[in-house]
Amino acid sequence: MAHSNNNNPNILSPHIAPMATYLKVAGALFALTFLTVIAHQFKAQLGMFASAVAFLIALIKASLVVLWFMHLKDDNNMNRAIFGSAFAFLFLLWVLTELDIITRVFESSPL
Amino acid sequence: MSTDNTHAAGTAHVAHHFKDATQQYESGKQGIWLFMMTELLMFGAIFVAFAIYHRLYPEMFAEGSKTLDWKMGFTNTLVLIFSSFTMAISIAFIQKNEQKKAIFALATTILCGAVFMVIKYFEYMHKFHLGLFPGNFIDVAKIGAEHANIGMYFGFYYAMTGLHGIHVLVGMGLITWVMIRTIRGEFHSQYWIPVEGVGIFWHIVDLIWIFLFPLLYLVG
Numbered sequence: 303m304a305h306s307n308n309n310n311p312n313i314l315s316p317h318i319a320p321m322a323t324y325l326k327v328a329g330a331l332f333a334l335t336f337l338t339v340i341a342h343q344f345k346a347q348l349g350m351f352a353s354a355v356a357f358l359i360a361l362i363k364a365s366l367v368v369l370w371f372m373h374l375k376d377d378n379n380m381n382r383a384i385f386g387s388a389f390a391f392l393f394l395l396w397v398l399t400e401l402d403i404i405t406r407v408f409e410s411s412p413l
Numbered sequence: 414m415s416t417d418n419t420h421a422a423g424t425a426h427v428a429h430h431f432k433d434a435t436q437q438y439e440s441g442k443q444g445i446w447l448f449m450m451t452e453l454l455m456f457g458a459i460f461v462a463f464a465i466y467h468r469l470y471p472e473m474f475a476e477g478s479k480t481l482d483w484k485m486g487f488t489n490t491l492v493l494i495f496s497s498f499t500m501a502i503s504i505a506f507i508q509k510n511e512q513k514k515a516i517f518a519l520a521t522t523i524l525c526g527a528v529f530m531v532i533k534y535f536e537y538m539h540k541f542h543l544g545l546f547p548g549n550f551i552d553v554a555k556i557g558a559e560h561a562n563i564g565m566y567f568g569f570y571y572a573m574t575g576l577h578g579i580h581v582l583v584g585m586g587l588i589t590w591v592m593i594r595t596i597r598g599e600f601h602s603q604y605w606i607p608v609e610g611v612g613i614f615w616h617i618v619d620l621i622w623i624f625l626f627p628l629l630y631l632v633g
Contacts, residue, residue, distance in 0.1 A: 311433035312425055314603055318508045328498035335490050342483065342631045356627035363623045371501045372616045378439070381446040388453035396461045403465060 317376050327370040334363050425603040438606055445610040449617050456576065456621050463569050463628065476559055477566025478629060480545055485536050486630035489529050490622060496525030497619040500588070500612045507605045512595055515608075519592040522615065526585040533578055540567075547571045573625055580618045587611040 338359045345352045369375040374382060425434035467474045499521040506515035540546075544556050551564040591608045594600060600608055 311435040312427065314425060314434050314438055316508050318505050321502065321505070324498060324502050324505070327501075328494065331494045331497075332491065335487065335494065338627060338631065339483070339487055345631075353627075353632040356631050357624075360624050360627050364620050367497060367616050367620050367623065371497055371619075372613050377442070377446075381443060384443070384446045384450050385453075388450040388457065391454065392457035392461060395458065396464060399461060399465060400468075403469075 319370070319373075323370065327366050331363055331366055334359050334366075434603065441606040441610060445613050449613060452580075452614075452617050452621075456573075459569070459573055459576070460624070460628070463573070466565060466569070470560070470562065470565070473560035473562055474566055477563055477570070478632070480540075480543070481570070481630050482536070482539075483630040485532055486626045489532050490626045492525050492529050492532070493619045493622050496522045496529070497616055499525065500615045504605060504609050504612050507595065507600045507608055508602055510602045512598065512600070515600075516592060516595050519588055519595065519608075523585050523588050523592070526581050526588070529581055530578065530585075533574065533581075570629060573629065577618065577621055577625060580621070584611070584615045584618050587614065 338356055341348065341352070341355050341359070348355060368385070374385060425437070427434050427437050431437035431440065499518045503515045503518035503522065506512070506518060544552060545567055546564070547568040547570070548564045551558075551567060553561055553563060556563075588611055591600070591611050594607065
């Protein structure tokens with residue numbers, strides 16, 4: 303985000319992340335991808351937790367991308383709210399659709 | 414966006430309908446985030462459908478995911494992560510007025526996108542060769558599938574990876590566009606919002622793949 307540290311709103315003074323930060327984030331993303339595959343080798347032992355582990359790692363990777371690569375970390379609250387609202391509405395879509403399907407009563411037609 | 418590119422290098426060029434450079438930058442950025450929200454809703458709806466049908470037919474989805482080669486998905490994940498990294502640093506380079514490095518980073522990003530699509534092409538061709546088509550196009554008896562509705566799994570597979578692949582192609586086109594504009598010297602430490610916008614789009618493409626990889630290839 304462009305902070306106007308000076309009083310001139312026509313001069314953009316963006317927060318430029320150092321190269322080391324980008325390298326660290328990319329390194330973490332690579333490491334987590336390998337971790338996903340390593341965890342996959344223990345799928346039988348992990349049992350029902352296998353998918354939870356895979357998605358937890360994916361969630362951490364996604365957070366790294368959103369916060370550091372997409373710079374939502376340094377962005378304003380409006381953009382955070384916009385991005386977050388997408389997940390809120392998807393959650394509603396999922397919950398309401400599941401509720402519909404779960405509460406359906408299957409009957410055979412008498413006709 | 415202003416069509417006036419004749420401004421002196423190093424100063425922000427502000428389109429006439431904006432108050433100042435900061436307002437122009439923040440308006441552009443907010444527009445991109447709104448677009449990202451619609452992207453998440455579009456892909457998210459298919460993810461929700463996947464979650465629901467996976468719950469209804471877990472064995473059928475397990476059979477389908479066994480046909481995928483996780484090594485291909487894994488390689489593509491690494492390629493996309495690397496491309497996200499080069500995309501992110503290209504913006505930092507432009508902000509520091511290191512345009513040559515930025516052009517190199519953008520070109521690398523496009524190349525990674527191409528590598529991703531080539532791997533995807535071989536994956537699709539292999540599936541077609543085995544007769545693994547979506548929906549009604551699949552011949553269940555011919556491929557010897559256990560579940561009669563296995564076509565649904567491949568419906569999800571092609572819809573999700575296909576829509577994602579289209580996004581990779583569009584992203585490659587957009588990156589080419591900002592790369593050409595960078596070569597022309599239109600971006601510098603005071604004006605880079607198109608590059609950042611395209612970058613955010615490219616990252617969301619990576620973000621979706623981060624979830625598609627375990628969903629399709631690993632979790633059965």
